Amino acid sequence: MADFFTAGWRLDPSRPKDSQGQERRQAVEHALARLSHADDLWVLGNAFKATVSVEDIGNILSCTTARCHLLRGEIDPVTPAHLDLWKTVDLASEVVVDGQLVVMSHYPMMSWWGAAGAPLEEQVSGGKSRKISMHVFGEGRGGFRGWWRAVSVDWSAQGGAFLSIDQVRRQSEDNLFATPWLEAYYPDRRRYRYCELCSGAIDCGRKDGGYHWDGDRLVTFRGALVLTRISPFPDRGMSGLATATGDICTECLGVALQYFDLQEGVHYRLAPAVTLQVIDRSEVHRVSLEGRA
Ligand SMILES: [Zn+2]
Structure with missing residues (x-):
């Protein structure tokens, strides 16, 4: 059982001549098929264009038996029939993965619960593990991958893959710089x-x-x-x-x-x-x- 994070597929199956869109659809379907029924997939918005039919979305999501959750972005279709296709639908939500609080939304937050607080420490075999809250968001325009502890999981920005919590943590370290709001707490991470x-x-x-x-x-x-x-x-x-x-x-x-x-x-x-x-x-x-x- 694992949690994965993604966003920004921007699929529109009604346009079969859009070859890039069709390739992206195939790649998303392959990634979906690799998930197990015990997994949770958190889709942080802009998965489908606003005009996509309930049937088309149902077909694509049926590639997986994992629980698929939607955090709404700006283009996701939101009729009741569309929203029924998802296990849960929210504007923002949180989940604890591997002992770490993950705060999720489509749009990036400057700060979030636990962002500026002391790290949560927990005892693990072989030593102390320091886990602090993490924010993941869907917006990834222009390949932007976010900040330290605030990671964009956009499909294209992340090279066409769903991210595990370990990949989110690695991306967070690579991002290095704190959000502008958090620079006051972490001056070494001022860009x-x-x-x-x-x-x-x-x-x-x-x-x-x-x-x-x-x-x-x-x-x-x-x-x-x-x-x-x-x-x-x-x-x-x-x-x-x-x-x-x-x-x-x-x-x-x-x-x-x-x-x-x-x-x-x-x-x-x-x-x-x-x-x-x-x-x-x-x-x-x-x-x-x-x-x-
Ligand atoms: Zn100078």
């Missing part, structure tokens, strides 16, 4: 920050995402090594690079390395494959990934 030197905005979700000191190592937002300090930096004209405790933007780092009194081999050593051009393009994370591969 947009300011450069300590020029006050310019840094988007930590793009390119290198800014730089910071880790002892004598200057690293990107996600920890890729840019350079190592090998002797004290001269104070003159450094605009605080040597002593910055916060984030540093690409422009400020580039200017400091190219126009101030710093010399490679004397004051710092660049990481393998990192050059001033790579720093200018904010692509240290990329060359360092290639270096490890």
Whole structure:
């Protein structure tokens, strides 16, 4: 017995010439057929276009013996006969899966029950497990996969698959950044920050995402090594690079390395494959990934 999450199939069987739509229908039907009668499938909206008949939806849902629940999105047909096809229908709902509270809706929430609270701890064999509430939502326009602990389960954004709770947890870790509302509780998960030197905005979700000191190592937002300090930096004209405790933007780092009194081999050593051009393009994370591969 397991719970799975999905959304956004956007099926319309009345348009047989829409080959993409037909392929998606087949893929959804295959995924449905793999569920068992003891499973619950939570469909977080926009499963079918508003004009789809009761018969067509009934045929597709009959591919599975699992219990199918609908959390309504903006296009789901909502006549009583359509709604009768589902085990349950709601705008928002919650379920406890594997000891973890999961709050569900079609539209993403900025905050939800337990989102900002202390983690629930439970004893499991071999140690303590920390489980905190999770939010899953259906909206996935443009491939958006959500935030940390608020995961989009949109069919296309998730590569055409239903997500298990373990996959939701993994996607949550990959998403990394908290919802804007929760950034106040989790400042380390703030996506947009300011450069300590020029006050310019840094988007930590793009390119290198800014730089910071880790002892004598200057690293990107996600920890890729840019350079190592090998002797004290001269104070003159450094605009605080040597002593910055916060984030540093690409422009400020580039200017400091190219126009101030710093010399490679004397004051710092660049990481393998990192050059001033790579720093200018904010692509240290990329060359360092290639270096490890
Ligand atoms: Zn700056």
